[in-house]
Amino acid sequence: MQFIDRVEIEVEGGKGGDGMVAFRREKYVPAGGPAGGDGGRGGSVYLVATERLQTLLDFKYSHRFKAEDGKRGGPNNCTGSSGSDRYLEVPCGTVAYDLETGEVVADLIEPQQTVCIAEGGRGGNGNRHYLSNRNRAPEYAQEGRPGRIRQLRLELKLLAEVGIIGLPNAGKSTLISVLSAARPKIADYPFTTLVPNLGVVRKPTGDGTVFADIPGLIEGAHEGLGLGHEFLRHIERTRVLLHLIDATAEDPIADYQVIREELLAYGRGLEDRPQIIALNKLDAIDRTDEELEDIARSLQPESPYPIFRVSAVAKTGLDELLRCVWQVLEDREPEFV
Template sequence: MKFVDEATIDVIAGKGGNGAHSFRREKFIPKGGPDGGDGGRGGSVYAIADRNINTLIDFRYARKHVARNGENGRGSDMYGAAADDITLRMPVGTIIYDADTGEELFDLSHHGQKVVLAAGGEGGLGNVHFKSSVNRAPKQWTPGKEGESRRLRLELKILADVGLLGMPNAGKSTLISRISNARPKIADYPFTTLHPNLGVVRTSESRSFVVADIPGLIEGASEGAGLGHLFLRHLTRTRILLHLVDVSSHDPEEDGIARAVGEAQAIVEELRLYDEALYKKPRWLVLNKLDMVENPEATKKAFIKAYKWKGPVYAISALSGDGTQQLIWDLQDAIDAYRHEDNIAEDRASGTHIEDPRFDQARNNIDDAPSS
């Protein structure tokens, strides 16, 4: 299925039905009085987050969503029927903007979340509502209200715990296929990945986390070069960034390491130019393809020294799997600690928090790596 992460749609709610102007007319009952019923409510347009959907492609082909109008009221105190609502199912992580003003309206951040995109108009009142002791034959009635209409821009930010970052051909697709159930396209040429891939990493029957792989970045990505800038938004919701660096073509000599360091610094600079919050996210360094160098340990030490890196660093081979097991265990521990912090915040907000010292060490182990 084609991956689509942006779409623009029009939503138009139904108009409320008009109230009725009617009087009761039956044999032997003179002056029956007003009996005009109310109009029915117009249909509304809702959006609901569905974790079983992972793309906005349906909204590329169905751009206009119009709810029906409510029925008009009738005599004999008969009220018009309300129109059926329309519910649009969208991926979890969809952000809904007003396309005209750019205002963010809704963020569908969890499964089952339901929001009103356009409210249907209320039905009008029949003349039965206007009778009084001084107005026994009212001719007043009110029309139904117009439903809301909006042009909306949908933007999908996929929900993942870990985001893979790096130059084209750094080995991101190979890594995600090694550690998760994702099966992205892998080839020996740049820009093999053309859209984000998600994979679930399962470390036990009850523990897992989600990894996102986006197209590789190149220098100038923040200004539109390459493909990766189109999908950087998908990394904004992640907990940890894994910065993959290909060291296979760089020996421990100073000039080779300098090239690798320059590429790594260029990626970090693109993050800073794109979004300061993304730039400040915890970032772990992963030196990949060490199975293709003569002296992996010397290459690792030379790179860390030249890059002046003080955060978490892992030396792996995504192709053979060497070093990946320790990486995913450490990621799982860190993600669990982050999730526990979120639970504490929610419990404190609801007044149900109970301190649990078992997670103190896990929280202390989270290393907020420097961003430079």
């Protein structure tokens, strides 16, 4: 399945039905008068959040969506039927922006949350509305109003409480595969991961927390370099950032600063998010304990929490790391031994 997280669409509410020109013609009603019914209201277009979808793939090839038009009014003061509404299902976490104004039209987070994005037009009045002392037989009716037309941009922002960030090949996908049932593609070269991966990690209490592996962050990502500019939005909703650093890299501290600067440049409060730092790949490191301690000491001012040392491959140090994550999510001061 393709991961599509941004699309542009056009939506249009249905046109209201026209009013009708009609007169009563009953045998024993000599002065029947006008009896044209009103047109029905046009259908509206709605967005509906659903947990069934994880991508905006349904909108990749279909870009225009219109609700049904209202029906014309009938004789004997019968109102035309309203047009059927159109419901478009989107993944939870979808934000709809008006392309002309840039305003947020809808931000759908909860399942089954429904927002009207294009109202249907009102039906026109039948000729019975225009009866007056000066005009006892009006022969005109009102046309139905057109429905609202909108150009929208839909963006999916993943709903995850913990975002795993770091340079390519830092071990993010390996970590999420070890902690959860997620099975991302993993290889020993950068940019293996081309789409965000979600995994549910079980707490000691039994309930789950969603972790997101955010791929492709490199220097200049906020300006469109690499893959990061496509996926930075997915950590906007996270409560905690888990910054994974490759401890085997030539300069782990410089690697950390690259990602930190990208968060600052992107803004939206990401730089103020609680950030837990972990040095990964201890199973493959050739540094001495003293060198590793110097790296951790240099990174310590960047986080109020200890600098964790883990190996996702060997599954070492992960219990302490997760314990800190749970306590930060619960807004408790982490306890360390």
